[in-house]
Structure formats: structure tokens, C-alpha cells
Amino acid sequence: MGDYTFDEIYAIVVMQSFSGVSLMCIYILMGLGLYIIFGQMGVINMAHAEFLVLGSYTMCLFSKFVTENMPAFENYYVIFAIPLSFGVAFGVGYLVEWFLISRLYHRPLDTLLATWGLSLIMQQCFRSFIGAREMSADLPEWLLGSWAASDIIDIPISGLVLLLLTVFLIVGLALFKTKTRMGLRMQATTQNREMTGALGINTKMTDRITFGIACGISGIAGAFFTTMASTSPSAGTNYIVDSFLVLVVGGLGSLVGLFVSGGFLALLSSILEFFMTGSIAKVWLYLVIFVVLMKFTRGLFSDKVRS
Amino acid sequence: MPSNTDYLLAIEDLTVSFDGFKAVDELTLYVDKGELRVIIGPNGAGKTTVLDLISGKTRASSGSIRYNNVELTSMREHEIVRAGIGRKFQTPSIYEKLSVYENLEISYPWGRTVFGSLKFTRTKQVIDRIQDVAQQIFLSDMLETQAELLSHGQKQWLEIGMLLVQNPELIMLDEPVAGMTAKEREATAALLEKIAKERSIIIIEHDMDFVAKIADQVTVLHLGKILKQGSMDEVRDDPVVQEVYLGH
Amino acid sequence: MINPINQAESSFGKVLYERLFKNKEGLIAFAILAFVILIIFPTVLSPFRLNLTGKYLCYAFAAVGLVMCWGNAGILCLGQGLFFGAGGYCMAMFLKLEASDPESTAIQSTPGIPDFMDWNQVTELPWFWNPFKSLPLTIALIITLPALLAYILSVFYFKGRVSGVVFAILTQSMVACLWYFIVGNQGYFGGINGITDLKTLKGWDIRTEDAHYLLYYLCCFLLLFCILLSRYILSTRLGRVLIAQRDKEMRVRFSGYNITSFRIFIFCFAAVVSSIGGAMFTLQVGFMSPNLIGIVPSIDMVIFTAVGGRESLLGAVYGALAVNAAKTAFSEAYAAQWLFFYGATFIVIVLYLPKGLAGIYHDHIKKWIGKSMSSSKNNDGETPALVTEEKNAE
Ligand SMILES: Nc1ncnc2c1ncn2[C@@H]1O[C@H](COP(=O)(O)OP(=O)(O)O)[C@@H](O)[C@H]1O
Numbered sequence: 001m002g003d004y005t006f007d008e009i010y011a012i013v014v015m016q017s018f019s020g021v022s023l024m025c026i027y028i029l030m031g032l033g034l035y036i037i038f039g040q041m042g043v044i045n046m047a048h049a050e051f052l053v054l055g056s057y058t059m060c061l062f063s064k065f066v067t068e069n070m071p072a073f074e075n076y077y078v079i080f081a082i083p084l085s086f087g088v089a090f091g092v093g094y095l096v097e098w099f100l101i102s103r104l105y106h107r108p109l110d111t112l113l114a115t116w117g118l119s120l121i122m123q124q125c126f127r128s129f130i131g132a133r134e135m136s137a138d139l140p141e142w143l144l145g146s147w148a149a150s151d152i153i154d155i156p157i158s159g160l161v162l163l164l165l166t167v168f169l170i171v172g173l174a175l176f177k178t179k180t181r182m183g184l185r186m187q188a189t190t191q192n193r194e195m196t197g198a199l200g201i202n203t204k205m206t207d208r209i210t211f212g213i214a215c216g217i218s219g220i221a222g223a224f225f226t227t228m229a230s231t232s233p234s235a236g237t238n239y240i241v242d243s244f245l246v247l248v249v250g251g252l253g254s255l256v257g258l259f260v261s262g263g264f265l266a267l268l269s270s271i272l273e274f275f276m277t278g279s280i281a282k283v284w285l286y287l288v289i290f291v292v293l294m295k296f297t298r299g300l301f302s303d304k305v306r307s
Numbered sequence: 308m309p310s311n312t313d314y315l316l317a318i319e320d321l322t323v324s325f326d327g328f329k330a331v332d333e334l335t336l337y338v339d340k341g342e343l344r345v346i347i348g349p350n351g352a353g354k355t356t357v358l359d360l361i362s363g364k365t366r367a368s369s370g371s372i373r374y375n376n377v378e379l380t381s382m383r384e385h386e387i388v389r390a391g392i393g394r395k396f397q398t399p400s401i402y403e404k405l406s407v408y409e410n411l412e413i414s415y416p417w418g419r420t421v422f423g424s425l426k427f428t429r430t431k432q433v434i435d436r437i438q439d440v441a442q443q444i445f446l447s448d449m450l451e452t453q454a455e456l457l458s459h460g461q462k463q464w465l466e467i468g469m470l471l472v473q474n475p476e477l478i479m480l481d482e483p484v485a486g487m488t489a490k491e492r493e494a495t496a497a498l499l500e501k502i503a504k505e506r507s508i509i510i511i512e513h514d515m516d517f518v519a520k521i522a523d524q525v526t527v528l529h530l531g532k533i534l535k536q537g538s539m540d541e542v543r544d545d546p547v548v549q550e551v552y553l554g555h
Numbered sequence: 556m557i558n559p560i561n562q563a564e565s566s567f568g569k570v571l572y573e574r575l576f577k578n579k580e581g582l583i584a585f586a587i588l589a590f591v592i593l594i595i596f597p598t599v600l601s602p603f604r605l606n607l608t609g610k611y612l613c614y615a616f617a618a619v620g621l622v623m624c625w626g627n628a629g630i631l632c633l634g635q636g637l638f639f640g641a642g643g644y645c646m647a648m649f650l651k652l653e654a655s656d657p658e659s660t661a662i663q664s665t666p667g668i669p670d671f672m673d674w675n676q677v678t679e680l681p682w683f684w685n686p687f688k689s690l691p692l693t694i695a696l697i698i699t700l701p702a703l704l705a706y707i708l709s710v711f712y713f714k715g716r717v718s719g720v721v722f723a724i725l726t727q728s729m730v731a732c733l734w735y736f737i738v739g740n741q742g743y744f745g746g747i748n749g750i751t752d753l754k755t756l757k758g759w760d761i762r763t764e765d766a767h768y769l770l771y772y773l774c775c776f777l778l779l780f781c782i783l784l785s786r787y788i789l790s791t792r793l794g795r796v797l798i799a800q801r802d803k804e805m806r807v808r809f810s811g812y813n814i815t816s817f818r819i820f821i822f823c824f825a826a827v828v829s830s831i832g833g834a835m836f837t838l839q840v841g842f843m844s845p846n847l848i849g850i851v852p853s854i855d856m857v858i859f860t861a862v863g864g865r866e867s868l869l870g871a872v873y874g875a876l877a878v879n880a881a882k883t884a885f886s887e888a889y890a891a892q893w894l895f896f897y898g899a900t901f902i903v904i905v906l907y908l909p910k911g912l913a914g915i916y917h918d919h920i921k922k923w924i925g926k927s928m929s930s931s932k933n934n935d936g937e938t939p940a941l942v943t944e945e946k947n948a949e
């Protein structure tokens with residue numbers, strides 16, 4: 001880093017932080033889904049990234065459909081594509097919970113394997129039914145620009161939009177959890193499954209919906225993903241490890257931790273990527289995470305009680 | 308630094324809070340050498356938590372626990388065990404896949420390091436000790452049985468036996484007669500009386516008749532605090548205790 | 556179970572026998588495996604297929620390691636490729652140096668260094684390649700490097716009581732980290748292409764058919780040795796403590812054990828066993844590359860173990876053979892179907908066959924043998940051989 005002046009480094013850090021914003025949103029949304037599933041069902045979903053891919057395929061295919069059939073609509077389709085991505089991922093997630101996950105509650109190590117198998121199957125489905133080639137969405141002009149905050153600092157619009165949407169989504173989710181019947185049922189099931197069942201609440205249904213929502217969120221992350229890179233059947237593999245690490249660094253049971261560590265890791269990774277090649281940046285990112293976890297083995301934000 | 312005491316176990320101002328909820332609150336409790344102490348109290352009083360704190364399973368928020376004048380609060384579980392404290396869990400905790408003999412053998416107090424356990428052999432001494440304990444816990448003709456096939460009461464005994472093999476100076480038992488038949492309870496009472504001759508015991512128990520049979524001193528815990536301490540009769544006659552506990 | 560009283564008085568040989576094989580059935584099962592891989596495979600299979608089988612057996616080392624640390628100690632490692640790779644790369648670096656003597660690399664701008672270094676403008680052998688000039692040092696590193704790595708990567712986490720899924724995920728990111736490390740350091744470790752063109756071991760050409768046979772046998776003997784060593788460990792008190800802490804962690808702690816050191820020990824042991832497999836892999840296959848040890852191969856190793864039966868050492872070998880054979884047979888001709896099938900294998904094993912092939916053997920075949928044995932008590936040499944064939948056919 002010796003060749004940069006202080007001002008340049010400052011500008012680089014600021015700029016890279018903003019270009020890291022999109023990544024942060026994806027990390028946080030992915031982590032959020034994993035957090036919900038693990039918290040309620042003790043299941044680790046290795047196929048979670050495939051739901052991200054599902055979301056981005058939905059976005060890409062919808063974009064293709066719109067540009068081919070309804071060109072007038074081109075500038076606004078994004079607004080509909082996001083709920084659509086959620087819906088598709090929700091639906092698939094709902095079915096997956098029904099037929100697979102519901103048999104695996106509280107056998108976390110086994111779910112790792114079973115959902116890995118699921119992810120292989122889903123990837124092969126993408127390959128067989130959509131095609132192995134990379135695909136990207138035609139994004140509207142207004143999303144692609146950037147905003148020059150100062151002489152050397154350029155901030156991409158898409159990052160800001162994603163940030164805004166992510167915040168909305170999280171607020172919405174919080175409201176859903178505390179204000180709606182379904183949300184309260186979800187909370188009750190997380191806290192005490194037997195008791196909730198005994199009160200006549202259909203915990204199976206609750207679980208299916210919860211799992212669906214978690215998958216739907218990663219579907220949205222997938223829609224966001226199209227602003228960063230093109231989609232391919234195995235595009236998810238790069239994200240699953242990172243999303244888990246976000247969750248683990250955050251403390252596995254802490255939402256605040258999840259946001260902080262999502263931000264921290266996205267920032268770190270985009271700054272590192274500026275100074276070195278992608279692979280070496282990844283190595284350093286992981287090493288930093290390993291060392292942080294060696295010191296804080298329960299994550300950055302964990303309750304101090306030994307379970 | 309608190310001054311030295313003659314007590315075997317001296318708990319002073321012990322507090323633990325879970326997310327602001329004080330499960331044990333400024334608790335002070337002394338246990339003499341050779342004493343059999345019973346702790347009673349309604350569900351959620353913090354009895355199990357006290358054992359967790361002594362045995363190192365939960366870390367105290369503040370206060371001190373000294374055992375033979377050694378501070379336990381900063382020691383790890385296995386160090387506390389090696390200092391001479393044994394503990395039985397509320398739900399029987401045994402190794403289902405292993406035989407009764409193997410269950411007892413794992414508790415045998417040597418060869419507990421990695422290389423020690425690689426070198427561990429079944430000497431005559433080990434076998435004699437285990438057969439002796441098996442005799443005491445009424446399981447001597449079931450040594451080869453797989454532990455998951457035992458009855459609930461027998462599992463409780465087996466766990467007590469695992470403590471005896473360890474030969475600790477202080478034994479802590481969390482509801483040892485839960486799930487036992489009347490006959491098994493009687494046998495257990497006799498067993499505990501016999502064990503108590505050689506060491507100190509802390510028992511948590513619900514069953515009043517059982518407590519009356521064995522206790523020297525009874526401590527009543529309520530909301531993490533000591534409500535009353537004394538002989539069984541004193542405790543039973545106390546109106547406050549009756550209200551929170553016996554009245555239930 | 557062994558009669559405790561007898562054991563105290565029995566002779567050394569008998570004790571060793573009981574520790575290694577437990578009983579006659581254990582001995583027979585072991586003998587069958589040895590017979591199959593040492594006699595049947597070399598006589599039945601073509602040299603090409605035998606070499607392929609040797610490659611599968613290398614994965615069996617990793618699977619044996621996983622039986623120890625996952626099946627018996629409950630520590631799921633999704634990054635066994637890290638250790639497999641450590642051994643594989645050590646061996647590859649030694650062989651590469653030998654293949655890069657100044658005469659055969661005379662056309663390079665810097666003769667005497669591996670070709671990929673030259674392509675990447677590295678002009679001097681990096682210091683960490685120096686140990687690989689010596690075979691004894693390389694062998695020592697194949698054993699110690701994975702142990703050291705495993706120790707560093709686990710000691711803090713086990714001390715901090717990280718276990719279960721979190722540790723599994725960490726191991727997966729560790730192997731991802733190694734993958735990126737190798738890929739990112741093209742000049743020092745050959746990058747994504749790996750280390751290729753390995754030719755001789757101390758002047759002995761490892762590419763010939765004879766060499767393949769010899770290496771195959773070496774691989775088998777090492778594998779059988781690792782299995783016996785693992786059996787021995789499981790038969791000691793350490794083995795029982797491992798199982799006990801897997802099922803009832805708190806009880807073991809309150810019997811005065813420091814579980815942390817037990818976990819570290821078994822994790823390191825599994826690492827070393829896998830590393831030996833990796834080294835044998837390089838020798839038999841003739842190259843080593845990051846894609847052989849990344850996230851996906853590491854999970855494959857877990858599935859070999861799961862298919863064989865996660866607690867069964869012999870099962871691990873059959874599992875590695877069966878899955879790899881199926882993969883070779885189907886993945887090229889029916890790539891798409893194979894991936895569906897392979898993905899479904901994970902799910903089926905977890906849902907319906909948690910004990911894998913070993914479970915099928917114990918629950919069904921053994922009973923069936925028991926029945927036919929009691930009806931006609933003639934020979935016990937042949938019936939179990941049938942079992943292995945059925946196992947292989949799975
Ligand atoms: N690890 C923990 N985290 C949070 N709360 C706990 C924990 N352990 C115990 N508690 C709470 O402390 C209180 C006392 O529990 P316990 O000691 O088990 O009572 P009991 O007297 O019935 O054995 C209970 O309200 C319980 O919910």
C-alpha cells in the first residue's frame with residue numbers, strides 16, 4: 001500500500017465501502033434467512049445459496065420476458081421482479097420444507113449433508129432446465145448510474161437502492177414478526193415448540209411458512225445479485241460459505257451481530273479486493289475471520305451465558 | 308480476599324443473572340465437612356443453577372465459591388472435578404451405548420488425560436473397585452448390560468455409582484430419586500446414608516418424606532435467595548415456607 | 556463386550572488381538588477386506604482399473620479419518636481436503652523438484668526450478684520449497700504438517716467450545732481458504748492447474764505399470780495399517796471417552812476429563828491419516844491440484860464415510876470404493892442424471908440409512924448369515940465373502 005497518499009487511501013476506503021454496500025446487503029439478507037431457519041428449526045441450510053440463484057434467475061428471466069414482450073415496461077419491471085423473486089423462492093422453499101427439512105429437525109449435522117445433496121440437485125435443475133450458460137438481467141438505466149459525491153468519490157446508485165430496500169425489508173420483517181398473528185406464531189414456535197403445539201397452533205404450517213420466508217428473503221438477495229454479477233447454475237457456491245461466516249462472526253443468535261458482521265465483512269472484502277487479486281483477498285478475509293473467531297469463539301455479539 | 312474458613316464449601320454473595328434475570332441472588336451458604344445438606348424449593352427457585360455454579364457449568368456474575376479454601380469460580384469443570392467435587396444431573400446422564408461396567412470405568416479417576424487414557428489398562432485394582440461400587444448401587448449382576456436397557460431408577464443409581472467410582476469428597480445430587488418406585492427410594496435412602504458416612508453431600512430434592520428421612524440440615528431456596536435454613540421440622544413449621552412451597 | 560475379569564489376566568498377544576479385532580467376527584471382516592484389496596483386485600482388474608482403484612483407496616484414508624473424528628467423536632469436518640491436500644502437496648512438491656533438475660529444465664530462463672515458477676517470473680526457488688529436496692524431510696512433513704495445521708486450526712475453537720455445525724462450517728471455510736491460497740499463488744504452488752508432470756521418486760519412474768502395482772500395494776498396506784491403528788485407539792479408554800463425549804458431553808466433563816484435548820487429539824489424528832492418503836494419491840495419480848481438495852471433494856469425503864457407515868472403519872473403505880466406482884461409471888455417460896442421483900444419495904443416507912452400508916450389514920445381512928449358519932454349519936470362510944460382494948455392488 002506504500003504507493004498511495006493518505007488522501008487516496010481515504011478515497012479508496014470510502015469508495016470501496018460504498019461498492020461494498022451491495023455485497024453487504026446480500027450478506028445480510030442471506031445471513032438473515034439462515035438465522036431464521038437455524039433459530040427456529042435448528043437446521044443449517046446448505047442449499048440456501050441455491051435459493052439466491054433461483055431469485056436471480058427469476059429476475060433474469062422476467063427481465064428477458066419484459067424486454068421481449070413489453071418494451072414499454074422496461075424501466076419499471078424491477079419493481080415487480082423483486083416480489084416475484086421472493087414468491088418463487090418462497091414457493092420452492094415451502095415445498096422443500098414439507099418434503100425434506102421437516103424430517104430433519106434438530107439434527108443439525110445431518111441437515112448439513114442432506115441440504116448439500118439438495119443443493120446439488122437444485123444446481124443440476126438449473127443446468128437442465130434453464131441452461132448452463134451465464135445469464136444476466138437488463139437493468140434499467142436509472143439503476144446503473146453513479147453519483148459523484150466529490151472529485152474522487154463515485155457512489156453507485158444500485159448500492160444505495162439496495163441498501164434502502166434492505167432496510168425496508170428488515171423493518172417490514174420486524175413488523176411482521178411482532179404485529180401479525182403469523183409472526184407471533186413464529187416467535188412462539190422458536191421459543192417453545194412443545195408448548196406452542198399444545199396450545200393448538202399448527203407448528204408444522206408455521207415451520208413451512210417460516211422456511212419459505214427465509215428462502216424468499218434469499219430470493220430477494222438473488223434479485224439484488226443481478227446488479228453485481230451474472231448468474232450461473234453454480235453462482236451460489238461462492239456465497240454460501242461467506243454467508244455462514246457472516247452469521248458465525250455475528251454470534252449465531254444475534255441480529256445486531258448479523259448486521260454488524262455483514263457490514264464488516266463486506267467492507268473488508270471490498271477494500272482487500274482493491275489492493276490485491278480476488279483470490280488472495282479472499283485468503284486474507286478468511287484469515288481475519290479465523291483469527292477473530294479464535295479470540296471471540298462465540299462471535300462478536302453473543303450472550304455470555306454458557307448453554 | 309475472603310479469609311480462610313473451616314467449611315468444606317463456602318459460598319458467599321453468589322449472584323448469576325441471565326439477561327438481567329437473577330436466577331441466584333446474593334446467595335450465602337456454608338457446608339461443613341461430613342454434612343448432608345438438602346436444598347429444597349419450588350420449581351425455578353434456582354436450585355439446579357446453584358449446582359451449575361459450583362460445578363463450573365455456569366459462570367457466576369459475582370461472588371465467590373470456595374472449596375477447601377480454593378476459589379472455584381474461575382476453574383474449569385474438569386479441574387473442579389479433580390479438586391474433589393462430583394455431580395449428578397437432574398435427568399439421568401449416562402452413556403446409553405456403553406455397558407454398565409464401561410460406564411463406571413470411564414469415571415475411574417486415573418488416566419484422564421489423552422495419553423493416560425491411551426495407556427489405561429483394566430488392572431485388578433480397577434475391576435475390584437468397580438465391582439465394589441456396583442455392589443453398592445445394586446447393579447452387580449448387570450455389569451455387562453447395555454446401559455440404555457436399565458430402568459429409570461437403575462439409571463439414577465448408575466449415575467450415583469459413577470460418582471462413587473470417582474471417589475469425590477463432596478457429592479452433589481440433583482433430584483436423585485425422581486422417577487423411582489417407593490421401594491427404590493428406600494434403597495436409595497439407605498445407599499445415601501451409607502455414602503454420607505465418608506463424605507459430604509448436597510442433595511436437591513422435592514420429595515418431602517424422602518428429605519425428612521435423610522436430612523441433617525435443610526435449606527429452602529426461593530427466587531434465588533435463601534428463605535429459611537434449619538432442621539426439617541423447623542423448616543416444615545415455618546409459615547413463610549409453607550406459603551411458598553408446601554402450600555403449592 | 557470383553558469380559559473384564561478375563562482381560563486383566565490374559566496374555567499380551569490376546570489383549571492385542573482383542574483390541575484390534577474385538578472378536579472372531581472382527582478378524583474375519585478385516586481379513587476379507589485385506590483379501591479383496593490385496594488379492595482379488597490385483598488379479599481381476601486391468602492395470603488401468605487397478606490404478607483407479609488405488610486412487611479411490613486414497614480417498615478411503617480421508618474417510619477413515621472422518622470415521623474417527625466425525626463418526627466416533629462427533630466432530631464433523633467438512634474440510635478434510637485441507638489435510639488430504641497437505642499430504643498431497645508435500646509429496647507433489649518433492650516429486651516436482653526432482654522432475655525439475657537443471658538438465659531437464661535447461662530451456663527455462665531459470666533452469667532448476669519448477670516450470671510453473673518460471674512461467675510466472677519467479678527466478679529463485681522460494682525458501683519454503685527447500686525441505687522438499689529431501690525425501691525423509693518430505694515424509695516427516697507429510698505426517699507433521701497436517702497435525703500442526705489441525706492443531707492450530709482447532710485448539711482455539713475447541714477451547715472456546717465451538718462444536719457441531721459451527722465447527723463444520725469453519726472447517727469448510729478453511730478448505731476454501733486453502734483453495735484460494737493455492738489458486739492465488741500461481742508462481743509458488745502452481746495455481747489452479749496444480750502441480751503436474753511428476754515423473755520419478757528417487758530416480759524410480761512412478762508412471763510405469765510396475766510402479767503402479769507397487770504403489771497400489773503400498774497404499775493398501777498403509778490403509779490397513781491406519782485402520783488397525785484406529786481400531787486400537789477406539790479399543791482403549793480414549794475411544795470410549797470419545798464416544799461418551801459425543802453423546803453426553805457434560806457428563807464426561809463432570810467425570811473430570813478435559814474434553815478439549817481429546818477433541819484436538821482425534822482431529823489431528825484424522826488429519827494425519829488423511830494426509831497419508833493425499834500423499835499416496837499424488838504418487839499414484841501423478842499430479843495434485845486445488846480442485847482435488849476444495850470444498851466439493853471435501854464433502855465427497857464425508858459422503859464416502861456416510862455411505863460406508865459413519866462409525867465403521869471398514870465401511871469407510873467400502874463407501875469410498877462404492878461411491879467412486881459409481882461416479883466413474885455414470886458421471887461421464889449420464890452427467891445430469893448422475894448429479895441428481897448423487898444429490899439424492901446424500902438425502903437418502905441421512906433420512907433412511909444413517910448407519911450406511913455397515914448398518915445394512917448389521918441389521919439385515921448379519922441376521923441372515925446367522926440363520927443360514929445355524930441351519931448348515933459347514934464353513935465360515937465363504938459366506939461372509941458374499942457379504943462383501945453385496946456391499947461392493949451397492
Ligand atoms: N442457562 C440459562 N439461561 C437462562 N435462564 C436460565 C438458565 N439456567 C436457568 N435459568 C433460569 O433460572 C431459573 C432457575 O432455574 P433452575 O435452577 O433450573 O430451577 P430449579 O430450582 O427448578 O432447579 C429458571 O427460571 C430458569 O429459567
Ligand SMILES: [Mg+2]
Binds near residue numbers: 354355397
Ligand atoms: Mg432443577
